[in-house]
Amino acid sequence: MSKQKIATSWQPWVLPVLVLAAWQAFGAAGLLSGRILPTPIEVVQALVEVVKDGTLLEYVGASTQRAFLGFLIGGSIAFFIGLLNGIFPVAERYIDTSVQMLRTIPHLALIPLVILWFGIGETSKLFLVALGVAFPIYLNTFHGIRSVDPGLIEMGRVYGLKGISLFTQVILPGALSNILLGVRFSLGIMWITLIVAETIAADSGIGYMASHAREYMRMDVVVLCVILYALLGKLSDLAAKFLEQRWLQWHHNYIQKA
Template identity: 55%
Template sequence: MSAIEHTSITVTPPQQRQRSNDRRGAGGTAIGPRGLIAISWIAPVLLVLVWEALARNGWLSPQILPAPSKVVATAVKLTLSGSLPHDLGVSLLRAAVGFALGGGIGFALGTLVGFSRLAEAAIDRSVQMIRAIPFLALLPLVIVWFGVGEGQKIFLVSLGVAFPIYINTTLGIRQVDPKLLEPGRVQGLSTALLIRRVILPGALPSILTGVRYALATAWLALVVAETIGAQAGLGFLAMDAREFLRTDVIVLTIVIYALIGVGADSLARALERRLLAWHPNYGAAR
């Protein structure tokens, strides 16, 4: 005679399962959002600590790579003298103006090409050819056009920013599901309302991805632009420090570029969460 074992089954209420899932967080991990943020800082902090230890013990030459404490002391000194805030402000202003101009042009062209095959035939090939040209190859011609003043720097930033936004705007508009347009047409929405209420919101995730790429490209273009004939800015600060072998100042500018890049990307992510709160892949969970 075989023995039959009876197994009791416990049914977890949906509310309890939801609370358990919330505690586990995204990706099925039991670590909450604050814990994940703390973990993300472990590697950078350890890197700085190892860097400091190597420099203090003489394994890193100050002329090659100064200690983080020396870089911080240099930052304080330049801040108190007013040099660092001035140069940082100049670079931020150049980046902001270039981003606004290039982003506006990229968005306008991307929208036009996204909606019109005729515009694509007339514009896209030329844009792609210009996009393939490296910044350094264009630099001599840009200097001939604009000299080494503010125009040259803003132009290069605008040029670098325009392409990621153009490509992602075009792609976002083209990828909007045509089935989403049917309810609007049934309700009698005009073409302008369809674009404003359906197409552009549907393309927004791709457009904001382009903005994040453009933010990184803006600083890359600005670094290239500020190495030529600049009288102020972070690039000028770094090039001036190179002449006097001030590696602490050079490292400081690199760190500032990194911090600005992380800050700009964080702002872009916050913008995504705010503008795409309705989207299932975005919002508070990200």
């Protein structure tokens, strides 16, 4: 890491620290009721409680497993359909219109139907997460394939590339930046969907912990759950950015400055 990056690495944390300080000050002064918004210190105390009784690790593990399993299912299907429609125009004519019609339906509006179809078990939550993450990945995969420079494809053919080799060495790398952008969008939607699904119907996970705490007016635990979702979302986004920097080092938009 360069000296310039080290010198500026603290800057993104200035605003969060100021917000936390103001939040604590207003709460300590009685300007914020603890029944509405507990102070950061009270939230930390709630964190210590759930760590000691072992529920934190259990519920975070359950939510993370649901989120990424649903992401894997929906993302894989969407990636395959995006590739299919991007490479073969005849497939686009048969499939794309149906996909676009489904995309316009708010997937969270399907919760009553999904509960009737699958109950309140794991299947319903996985279905909602998979449906939510699918469309950004599909659109960006399809757009990425169609945006590959035809000149590069023709050059690859001149050098003897065809079929799988042409796809893996020219088409897929050319579409990768768009695909990873779709992944980042989908990771955000993944956590939003899971929050709603777990709050409405779950017997484990962070959303269940928040619902249970709300019934007993434990606002410190509710706020803790919101923060946990935010942290998990941020970690997921950092992982996606890491993959961008790792896999797109050759791309002019991702060249790392010394």
